[in-house]
Amino acid sequence: MGIATDEARQTSVFIAGGGPVGLAMSLLLDRFGIDCVVVEKSPTTTDHPKSRGCWVRTMEIFRQWGIEQAIRDRGLQDNSDMFVFLDSIAGHEFGRTRPEPNVGHTPAWKSLVAQDAVEEEILRVVEKSRHATVLFNTACESFEETNSGVNVTTRCEKTGEVTQWTATYLIAADGAGSQTRRSAGIEMVGPSTLAVMSNEYWRADLSRL
Ligand SMILES: Cc1cc2nc3c(=O)[nH]c(=O)nc-3n(C[C@H](O)[C@H](O)[C@H](O)COP(=O)(O)OP(=O)(O)OC[C@H]3O[C@@H](n4cnc5c(N)ncnc54)[C@H](O)[C@@H]3O)c2cc1C
Numbered sequence: 001m002g003i004a005t006d007e008a009r010q011t012s013v014f015i016a017g018g019g020p021v022g023l024a025m026s027l028l029l030d031r032f033g034i035d036c037v038v039v040e041k042s043p044t045t046t047d048h049p050k051s052r053g054c055w056v057r058t059m060e061i062f063r064q065w066g067i068e069q070a071i072r073d074r075g076l077q078d079n080s081d082m083f084v085f086l087d088s089i090a091g092h093e094f095g096r097t098r099p100e101p102n103v104g105h106t107p108a109w110k111s112l113v114a115q116d117a118v119e120e121e122i123l124r125v126v127e128k129s130r131h132a133t134v135l136f137n138t139a140c141e142s143f144e145e146t147n148s149g150v151n152v153t154t155r156c157e158k159t160g161e162v163t164q165w166t167a168t169y170l171i172a173a174d175g176a177g178s179q180t181r182r183s184a185g186i187e188m189v190g191p192s193t194l195a196v197m198s199n200e201y202w203r204a205d206l207s208r209l
Contacts, residue, residue: 011037011133014152014167016140016180018045020115022173023122023134027065030129037165038132038173039154041139045123048201049114053081059108068108070121075113078102090209140180143170 013029015022018040029036054062054071062068079099086093102109126132137157144151149168155161172180 008164017174026132030132035131038134039138045119051115074117075111
């Protein structure tokens with residue numbers, strides 16, 4: 001059993017979940033001078049690469065936020081966007097797609113940069129911000145709406161300590177299966193499962209290929 005702290009902590013915007021949506025939201029709120037707290041139940045940002053690229057519109061937005069170059073520097077070189085069809089990873093090549101040509105429609109061309117790097121770069125900015133706080137190892141347990149906003153209960157994943165928060169707004173950024181969304185009685189629109197996928201994640205030096 002955790003121990004509840006005596007005083008409720010206060011923030012304007014409480015964000016449940018520190019994935020790309022929660023972290024980006026905190027960066028944006030900070031830019032508007034609005035204080036916020038992000039709680040993320042994992043100990044760190046994702047260690048799985050997940051998404052493997054940011055398209056032009058995302059890079060344009062990162063440019064406005066001043067983090068385009070830092071994120072681009074973590075990605076693959078331009079013209080790496082291709083699919084190669086092989087009978088094994090070092091075997092016979094049947095063919096490959098051509099990289100999408102950059103015809104200069106945007107100053108912020110897409111980048112093949114993985115989500116773990118993107119999250120780290122956003123976090124780097126948020127950690128230096130004046131108005132946003134990110135708490136890892138902290139799960140959003142429950143919340144209740146009040147006349148002036150919302151009361152939120154969190155639990156530290158390491159110590160079990162329970163903390164009460166008051167906030168004007170609560171943002172459910174805890175992923176597609178969001179417990180916060182479900183608790184608020186907000187249904188998903190459309191089918192809940194679009195596809196079942198499997199990922200194999202390994203590291204190897206493939207530069208000679
Ligand atoms: C293997 C894989 C490959 C993918 N590939 C691609 C791709 O190629 N292109 C693409 O566009 N997308 C891809 N995606 C999808 C992409 O990763 C998601 O769309 C994106 O992460 C969604 O961001 P999010 O912030 O909404 O949610 P999430 O990234 O799911 O973040 C939610 C966060 O909330 C935290 N959380 C959950 N519950 C609580 C709680 N109660 N309290 C506190 N924290 C909580 C979770 O730990 C998590 O860190 C991939 C996903 C996976 C898993």
